[in-house]
Amino acid sequence: MILKTRIKAIVILLIGVAVGLFVYGSEMASDKPIAKSIPVLQKYPFKLGLDLSGGTHLVYRADVSNVETDKAKEAMESLRDVIERRINIFGVAEPVVQVQNGGFSNQGEERLIVDLPGVTDSAKAIAMIGQTPSLDFRTEDPNFDPNNMKAEVDANGMVQLNLSNKYIMTKLTGQYLDRAILEFDPNTGEPIVSLQFDNEGSLLFEKITEENIGKTIAIFLDGQPISTPVAREKITGGKAQISGNFTPAEAKTLVGRLNSGALPVPIELISTQTIGPSLGLKAIDAGVKSAFVGLLVIAIFLILWYRLPGLIATIALSMYVFIMLAIFKLLPVTLTAAGIAGFIISLGIAVDANVLIFERLKEELKKGQSVADAIKNGFGNAWFSIRDSNISSMISALILFWFGTTLIKGFALVFLLGVIVSMISAIIITRIFLYALNIKQSNKLTRILFGSGITGIKLDRPLGGLDNK
Secondary structure: OHHHHHHHHHHHHHHHHHHHHHHHHHHHOOOOHHHHOOHHHHHOOOEEOHHHHOEEEEEEEEEOOOOOHHHHHHHHHHHHHHHHHHHHHOOOOOOEEEEEOOOHHHHOEEEEEEEEEOOOOHHHHHHHHHOOOEEEEEEEOOOOOHHHOOEEEOOOOOEEEOOHHHEEEEEEEHHHEEEEEEEEOOOOOOEEEEEEEOHHHHHHHHHHHHHOOOOEEEEEEOOEEEEOOEOOOOOOOOEEEEOOOOOHHHHHHHHHHHHHHOEOOOEEEEEEEEEOHHHHHHHHHHHHHHHHHHHHHHHHHHHHHHHHHHHHHHHHHHHHHHHHHHHHHHOOOEEOHHHHHHHHHHHHHHHHHHHHHHHHHHHHHHOOOOHHHHHHHHHHHHHHHHHHHHHHHHHHHHHHHHHOOHHHHHHHHHHHHHHHHHHHHHHHHHHHHHHHHOOOOOOHHHHHHOOEOOEOOOOOOOOOOOOOO
16 A cells, blocks of 8 residues: 555656646747757747736727617627637737626727737737728618718818718628628629628528618718618528729728628727836746745745645645646646736645644644554544635635636636645645655654654654653
8 A cells, every 4th residue: 555655656756847847848948959859848838918928908999889788798709709810810929809897888888908919019909900890781761861961071182971870770780790702793893792691690681671672771881881782672691792993902801801800899999008028027037036935935934844744745835836837838827917926825825735734733643643643634634624715715716707807817817726736736745745654653753753843742642653651
């Protein structure tokens, strides 16, 4: 039995060494020839957040006033997917696009947060998003008064009539667009953009054409009418065409933009923030230094106060650090300054279970039990406290992740992972190492090694297995 336990301990140590080499080696892959030759090391780098790697942070206001209340969330998720797909076309590494929950929907608007790591040119970042068109279909307003039509001067100095108040918006928007195809009119050779809607969009388009036979159904792109065809009959199958004074190049560009995603709702940029890479490097250095100092202080405390069990706990804690860093790479977890803070705090939380176990172990030794029995009973008695405290920590982390903002979510995710992994390192790794020692005799040396603080263990009764002479 002891042989199996020692084999387990050796295997765990080897795994810890392998994980440590994986964590360290992948960071050296860029400048070490040996590391470069191992593909797995290059495949899993750390994924750094915007505040650490530098980049651009954009905040958009999305107008959902024309979207049904129960459809607002769905529209925002669609908007998020569209923006993310559009940005990916430009090859931005690990963009983060997310909806900010702040109760703005009561005001007919929502917020969209866009983080572009590595993109420090804010004008370029804005162009990536702004080039994505907003497509919608509108029908004639029966209450329209031609006298209210206003003339506007466009960017080229041409006078144009504002037709937006002539039409009313329908539910059919770019949200329901499946794909766009570039075609050419067989008679005139003019380019035509054909639209194919998804199932829900096809039903909406069929209903709109059925209710507006003989009337104009205007197609608006970015708030401007680009085609005003008349519905001659009910159209089934969800197919529509955009025709006009397009050049082949313009039609091709429009098709590409529509396929990359037509925005389901209009958006407006309200905030821009550029973070330089130098600030990110300073945050990384400070975070790594804090983590190292925290680990060192905890290790010194464990070894000085709990002696041999403290040394074993330090080894388990080091493996805990390697496992956490490997998880950050493999999932991957986006590391932010808040995430690093959560990781540093989790180092202290990881020791909590060990402290409970060692205090219980010390109590059992004071009763005169042998070391083996004290270890067994110490883990058994400490388990319920460890379970309850860790469950409460996990519940807190889940609540923070569910209701928190982007900054809080990064902290909560790392903290939650830390609590889970710390239970494994304390309950499994530390126990296996202690059992692998196979200390059967309890003597003065044992009391010193398993003592606490500056004194040994004061016995309540004779040690098990000795006559205590």
